[in-house]
Amino acid sequence: MKKKLFLFLLLLTTCVTTLSGCWDYVELEDVSIVTGFAVDKNEKGEYLLTVEIVDVSQEEKEAKINAQLLESSGSTLLDAIRNAFKTTAPVLYWGHAEIIIFSQEVAREGIIDIIDFVHRSPKLRTNIRLLVSREKTAKEILESASITTNIRSFEIREMIELHSKFLKVPDVQMYEFINDLSAEGISPVLAAVRLIEVEGKKTSQLSGTAVFKKDKFIGFLDEEETKFLHFVKENCKGGIIVVEDGSEEMKTSIDISKSKVKLKPMYTGNKLIMNIRVRIEGTLDEYRTKNNYYYSSDDITALEKKAEEQLAEDIRRAIRKLQEDFNADILGFGSTVKAEMPKLWKKIGNQWDDMFKNIDVNVEILMDIYNSGLLYKKIKVGD
Amino acid sequence: MLFKKRGQKKNVGAIKQNSSNQISKRLNKSLDDNVSQFKDVFTNDDTLIVRYFQNQHNTSVKCCIMFIDGMVNVDIINENLIKPIVKNTMLDKSGNILDILKNQVIISSQVSKTTTEDEVIEGILNGNTVLFLDGYSEALIINTKGWEKRAISEPETEKGIRGSREGFTETLKDNLSMIRRKLKTKNLKFRYMTIGMQSNTKVCICYIEGIANEKIVNEVYKRLINVEIDGILSAEYIAELIKDAPLSPFETIGNTERPDIVAAKLLDGRVAIIIDGTPEALTVPFTFIEYFQSSDDYYLNYYFAIINRVLRIVSFIITISGPAIYVALLTYHQEMIPTPLVLSISAARKGLPFPTTVETIGLLVTFEILRETGIRMSSNVGQALSIVGALVLGQAAVEAKIVSAPVVIIVSLSALTGLITPKINGAAIIIRAVFLLIASMFGLYGYVFGITGLLLHLCGMRSFGIPYMLNLDTLDPEAYRDTIIRAPWWYMKFRPKLIAAKNRIRKATEGGRR
Numbered sequence: 001m002k003k004k005l006f007l008f009l010l011l012l013t014t015c016v017t018t019l020s021g022c023w024d025y026v027e028l029e030d031v032s033i034v035t036g037f038a039v040d041k042n043e044k045g046e047y048l049l050t051v052e053i054v055d056v057s058q059e060e061k062e063a064k065i066n067a068q069l070l071e072s073s074g075s076t077l078l079d080a081i082r083n084a085f086k087t088t089a090p091v092l093y094w095g096h097a098e099i100i101i102f103s104q105e106v107a108r109e110g111i112i113d114i115i116d117f118v119h120r121s122p123k124l125r126t127n128i129r130l131l132v133s134r135e136k137t138a139k140e141i142l143e144s145a146s147i148t149t150n151i152r153s154f155e156i157r158e159m160i161e162l163h164s165k166f167l168k169v170p171d172v173q174m175y176e177f178i179n180d181l182s183a184e185g186i187s188p189v190l191a192a193v194r195l196i197e198v199e200g201k202k203t204s205q206l207s208g209t210a211v212f213k214k215d216k217f218i219g220f221l222d223e224e225e226t227k228f229l230h231f232v233k234e235n236c237k238g239g240i241i242v243v244e245d246g247s248e249e250m251k252t253s254i255d256i257s258k259s260k261v262k263l264k265p266m267y268t269g270n271k272l273i274m275n276i277r278v279r280i281e282g283t284l285d286e287y288r289t290k291n292n293y294y295y296s297s298d299d300i301t302a303l304e305k306k307a308e309e310q311l312a313e314d315i316r317r318a319i320r321k322l323q324e325d326f327n328a329d330i331l332g333f334g335s336t337v338k339a340e341m342p343k344l345w346k347k348i349g350n351q352w353d354d355m356f357k358n359i360d361v362n363v364e365i366l367m368d369i370y371n372s373g374l375l376y377k378k379i380k381v382g383d
Numbered sequence: 384m385l386f387k388k389r390g391q392k393k394n395v396g397a398i399k400q401n402s403s404n405q406i407s408k409r410l411n412k413s414l415d416d417n418v419s420q421f422k423d424v425f426t427n428d429d430t431l432i433v434r435y436f437q438n439q440h441n442t443s444v445k446c447c448i449m450f451i452d453g454m455v456n457v458d459i460i461n462e463n464l465i466k467p468i469v470k471n472t473m474l475d476k477s478g479n480i481l482d483i484l485k486n487q488v489i490i491s492s493q494v495s496k497t498t499t500e501d502e503v504i505e506g507i508l509n510g511n512t513v514l515f516l517d518g519y520s521e522a523l524i525i526n527t528k529g530w531e532k533r534a535i536s537e538p539e540t541e542k543g544i545r546g547s548r549e550g551f552t553e554t555l556k557d558n559l560s561m562i563r564r565k566l567k568t569k570n571l572k573f574r575y576m577t578i579g580m581q582s583n584t585k586v587c588i589c590y591i592e593g594i595a596n597e598k599i600v601n602e603v604y605k606r607l608i609n610v611e612i613d614g615i616l617s618a619e620y621i622a623e624l625i626k627d628a629p630l631s632p633f634e635t636i637g638n639t640e641r642p643d644i645v646a647a648k649l650l651d652g653r654v655a656i657i658i659d660g661t662p663e664a665l666t667v668p669f670t671f672i673e674y675f676q677s678s679d680d681y682y683l684n685y686y687f688a689i690i691n692r693v694l695r696i697v698s699f700i701i702t703i704s705g706p707a708i709y710v711a712l713l714t715y716h717q718e719m720i721p722t723p724l725v726l727s728i729s730a731a732r733k734g735l736p737f738p739t740t741v742e743t744i745g746l747l748v749t750f751e752i753l754r755e756t757g758i759r760m761s762s763n764v765g766q767a768l769s770i771v772g773a774l775v776l777g778q779a780a781v782e783a784k785i786v787s788a789p790v791v792i793i794v795s796l797s798a799l800t801g802l803i804t805p806k807i808n809g810a811a812i813i814i815r816a817v818f819l820l821i822a823s824m825f826g827l828y829g830y831v832f833g834i835t836g837l838l839l840h841l842c843g844m845r846s847f848g849i850p851y852m853l854n855l856d857t858l859d860p861e862a863y864r865d866t867i868i869r870a871p872w873w874y875m876k877f878r879p880k881l882i883a884a885k886n887r888i889r890k891a892t893e894g895g896r897r
Contacts, residue, residue: 016824025714025826026716026824027713027738028728028729029729029734031717033726065726095718125718154722166878
């Protein structure tokens with residue numbers, strides 16, 4: 001009995017260790033780590049894939065990390081990826097890819113098939129960042145020079161994370177895009193990126209929002225518009241507002257520490273009115289005026305009033321642009337109506353595109369400037 | 384089924400009891416017969432000393448003493464045994480001279496009378512002196528034990544910051560006295576046994592009556608009686624013969640060289656087994672958490688003690704899992720490594736000849752070789768070892784691109800964390816290797832299976848009827864007072880359950896207020 005058990009265990013161990021396991025085993029040095037890729041279309045209408053991979057080499061003591069670009073084309077994305085293997089010995093490893101850049105052309109045709117493929121594949125992360133290139137191709141962005149790191153994709157991803165705090169670009173991860181895409185009454189957005197020249201070298205810069213209608217790209221919003229709409233879209237914890245204080249040259253910056261938004265739809269007489277109320281707390285950071293603002297003085301109250309009016313006007317203008325130029329509900333008014341008035345949504349949901357154009361918007365801003373930094377009055381200039 | 388062999392042992396024990404029941408030979412009346420009889424017994428043993436002498440005043444009182452050279456204190460024999468008998472003036476009286484010698488002449492704290500050969504032999508072998516008197520078929524066994532012994536010193540393997548500096552020595556009596564000095568209660572019981580067919584080693588079962596669970600005491604006694612072995616040179620001889628789960632890499636019997644630890648365990652209701660000739664005491668039952676308890680936990684401030692104990696437990700987890708997780712992440716789950724780290728590891732691994740698994744196993748084996756060498760070699764070559772170990776094997780191997788630097792870090796970390804709890808290190812080496820193998824074959828799935836298997840194994844074990852994971856398998860807050868934390872003394876009102884069955888209240892109060 002014991003002998004049989006022993007033999008059985010021996011057989012089991014031998015089989016388990018030699019006949020199974022290790023099927024997806026891969027050594028780290030045998031893979032090329034993909035950090036990001038750009039999707040374009042070439043003249044033949046095929047996908048042109050530009051993949052950025054990391055080229056690591058150990059030189060003496062320190063590791064050198066450089067980016068390399070691979071290009072390949074194919075009639076489908078997977079075809080293009082498989083064609084990329086023709087030019088590399090190591091396997092491409094997608095687990096650390098951080099951005100996907102689409103060209104305007106690809107984005108205009110609709111990116112649902114690409115997103116579906118990427119989301120379906122277990123190799124790619126769902127928190128990958130998606131961007132749309134403002135330039136002719138997406139490839140140019142990856143080809144541009146990096147300023148701070150050696151790897152373009154990582155720099156762009158870090159820029160997005162940082163800049164979205166200043167509200168000037170949306171930080172959209174793939175799963176968020178998919179959520180907005182599949183939800184009713186909201187249109188998705190992506191970050192936009194373009195090229196600028198710094199000291200003769202081309203490098204990339206984040207620049208506003210790419211607005212989508214369904215899965216198709218329809219146009220860009222600039223950075224200021226992005227910022228104003230951000231206040232309506234979600235609660236923010238950063239960003240600045242520049243208030244024109246009297247004349248054109250007199251400007252004051254308010255650093256926002258906290259903003260809270262509340263959307264309240266109202267339906268009266270076949271007309272939908274959206275009441276937007278934004279409560280903003282901020283500090284006075286910089287001013288180029290003769291006024292000397294004391295904390296909780298009347299001057300501050302006047303400045304708050306001015307900021308409220310100005311911001312409300314800016315927001316109204318940005319929403320009007322959305323309604324008239326794009327007719328894309330990126331702020332999710334539709335989903336707010338659906339949540340607040342489900343019965344009404346059942347009636348008007350299927351004609352939301354027409355409704356959105358004609359919504360009246362009431363914007364109410366409550367600005368609270370609660371301190372003025374380390375100084376309580378302007379530095380005095382003596383003689 | 385694999386773990387239980389008790390049934391066979393009982394039969395062996397029965398045979399032994401039969402043999403000890405054989406009637407031993409009686410002594411003769413004639414002095415010469417007796418002496419020649421024992422000279423025959425100790426043939427070819429030149430350490431046996433036989434000394435005849437007579438009383439000055441009554442030469443008919445012929446005596447002979449026998450003892451083994453080196454086992455006795457010769458001064459005692461000269462002054463308290465030979466001198467009083469030789470010079471005595473009252474031995475001409477009639478009456479039982481042997482009784483007179485025993486009661487009025489010999490100056491010794493322990494004198495006993497015997498009639499059997501076996502007792503005489505046992506007495507001689509234990510360092511006593513045996514006195515034969517012509518005309519009597521009885522002999523006196525006089526305690527004259529005295530031999531060279533090591534002084535009490537702090538144990539090298541279990542050093543503490545505070546608390547007693549005493550450590551057990553090789554002498555049973557001294558060891559027992561060290562425990563007795565710490566627990567001056569009449570309830571502290573010492574029960575002697577003799578184990579070992581050749582070595583006849585004295586073994587003492589020690590417990591506090593009223594606190595220790597009687598069932599456990601009886602179980603210890605029963606298992607010790609059934610032990611059948613040639614000789615006992617170390618506590619491990621006995622531990623392996625009486626422990627539960629003999630095939631497990633984990634100990635189910637505790638051992639310590641410190642009398643204060645033994646005293647603390649006795650106060651918890653545990654039973655100690657102290658063995659002559661070894662400076663180690665065994666304590667049972669032994670639960671898993673005892674690996675991580677140190678005497679300093681109880682002697683230092685409890686916040687500090689909690690930090691230390693948590694560090695030990697975390698270290699154990701790191702030491703068994705570190706290499707396994709490293710290999711699993713590197714060869715199967717690269718996406719789980721933070722991106723900057725994956726790049727630097729990837730750079731470090733460029734151009735290395737061996738796969739990660741082989742590299743890790745190789746370095747682990749190298750470390751174990753270094754560790755064992757450190758114990759075996761003479762201390763004079765210590766410096767050479769550290770140079771070879773640290774420089775040649777560590778730095779040079781990395782620079783020569785034989786192994787990568789991250790592996791060296793992982794192996795050193797798991798080696799370092801393994802040494803924080805030296806007693807579990809033996810088990811940790813085995814578990815680490817097993818985890819590493821399954822993780823290299825199945826990735827993190829394998830590692831998780833390994834952890835599950837380990838927990839099942841630990842939860843299935845028992846030590847003298849007490850669950851091995853006692854107090855670790857419950858959500859009862861009371862149970863945690865002395866496991867992963869060490870509660871302040873005024874909060875530890877109860878002794879561990881099951882171990883101290885009846886008398887569980889410790890009655891530790893804070894200045895009498897509670």
